[in-house]
Amino acid sequence: MRDVAQRAGVALVTVSRVVNGIGTVREETADRVNAAISEIGYQRNEIARSLRPGQNSMTIGLLLGDLTNPFYASLAKAAVEVAAHAGYAVLLSTADEDPKVERRAVGELIGRRVAGLIIVPDQGDHAFLQEVNGHDQVPIVFVDRPATGAEADVVLVDNEGGGRMATQHLIDHGHRRIAILVAPSYYTTGRRLRGYRKALRQSGIEADEALVVTLRRGTTEEATAATHALLTSPHPPTAIFSTTGFLTEGVLRASQQLHARIAVVGFDDFKLADMLPTPVTVVTSDIEELGRRAARLLIDRINGEDSPFHRTVLPSRLIARGTGETAAR
Incomplete structure (x- = not known):
C-alpha cells in the first residue's frame, strides 16, 4: 500500500480510503490511486481477513x-x-x-x-x-x-481443423471463389483463417486476397456491409465462410437483402439456425x-x-x- 501511495503521490490514508471505499476522496485523486494499483498489481485481500487460519x-x-x-x-x-x-x-x-x-x-x-x-x-x-x-x-x-x-x-x-473442414466442404460442392470474413485476428479466428488457407492450398486453389476480409470489430453490422460489398463487386464469390456466429448473421442478412444465391458455412452454431427457410450449415464443437x-x-x-x-x-x-x-x- 505504501508503494501505491508513493506512485499516486498521496498519503497512505487516502489509499486506504479508496481501497476500502470509506470517507471522501476527490474523483481525480481516486483515479490516480486506482491507476497506481493497476500498475503495481496490488490486491486488497479483503476475503483473506474473513478466513480463519487454515480455512481455504x-x-x-x-x-x-x-x-x-x-x-x-x-x-x-x-x-x-x-x-x-x-x-x-x-x-x-x-x-x-x-x-x-x-x-x-x-x-x-x-x-x-x-x-x-x-x-x-x-x-x-x-x-x-x-x-x-x-x-x-x-x-x-x-x-x-x-x-x-x-x-x-x-x-x-480445433479451430484450424474446423476452418479447413468448412472450406473443404465448399470446395467439394464445386466452389473456387470462396470468401472468408474474419473477426479481429485473435487466436481463434486466426486459426480458422489458417485452416481456410490450408484447404485452398491442398486443393490447388490460389487464394485471392480480395476475398479475405478482416473486420475491425467483428460485429453483425460490419459483416452485413462487407458481404454487400463482396456480392456487388465485379467478381463476386460464390461462397462465404464466416468465422463467428455474429458474422454469419450479417452474411445471411446481406444475401437476403440482395436476393443473392450464395453458399454459406459459419463457424459456431446458433439458435434457430436449423429453422431458417434454408437451414444454415455450420462448423461447431461442444x-x-x-x-x-x-x-x-x-x-x-x-x-x-x-x-x-x-x-x-x-x-x-x-x-x-x-x-x-x-x-x-
Whole structure:
C-alpha cells in the first residue's frame, strides 16, 4: 500500500480510503490511486481477513469475453455446474479483449482469494500474471485459446481443423471463389483463417486476397456491409465462410437483402439456425464440454494435481443443413 501511495503521490490514508471505499476522496485523486494499483498489481485481500487460519476459499474466478455472445454463456453455464457439484461458488468477471481491464479483473479476483481462475485470455502479453499471482500462486486454466507469456493448462477447440473442414466442404460442392470474413485476428479466428488457407492450398486453389476480409470489430453490422460489398463487386464469390456466429448473421442478412444465391458455412452454431427457410450449415464443437473440461482441470489443480500442464483440444464437426450445399454457378 505504501508503494501505491508513493506512485499516486498521496498519503497512505487516502489509499486506504479508496481501497476500502470509506470517507471522501476527490474523483481525480481516486483515479490516480486506482491507476497506481493497476500498475503495481496490488490486491486488497479483503476475503483473506474473513478466513480463519487454515480455512481455504471455496470460490473460483471465471474471466470471460463478451457475455452477449452465446459462446461464453454456454461455457460459463457448464463451468458453474461443475464447480457447484464440487462445492465451489463462482465469481464471474468480463474483460472482452481489453488488456487493461483483464489485468485489473485478474488482480481483483486474486485479491478476493479465489481458489483458482479460469480465464479466456486476450491477445496481450500475460507475463504480468507472474507479478500479480506470484505470492498467491493461484492455479489457472486458460480456455478457448492459450495465453502469450504464461504457462498453464489450456482447453481449446480445433479451430484450424474446423476452418479447413468448412472450406473443404465448399470446395467439394464445386466452389473456387470462396470468401472468408474474419473477426479481429485473435487466436481463434486466426486459426480458422489458417485452416481456410490450408484447404485452398491442398486443393490447388490460389487464394485471392480480395476475398479475405478482416473486420475491425467483428460485429453483425460490419459483416452485413462487407458481404454487400463482396456480392456487388465485379467478381463476386460464390461462397462465404464466416468465422463467428455474429458474422454469419450479417452474411445471411446481406444475401437476403440482395436476393443473392450464395453458399454459406459459419463457424459456431446458433439458435434457430436449423429453422431458417434454408437451414444454415455450420462448423461447431461442444462448447459446454469446453467449460466442463476447464473446470475439472482447475479443480484437480486446486486439489493438488501437479502433473505437467495439459493442452486439451476438442474436435470440431460440420453440420450440413442447406446453405453450405448450394452448388457453384
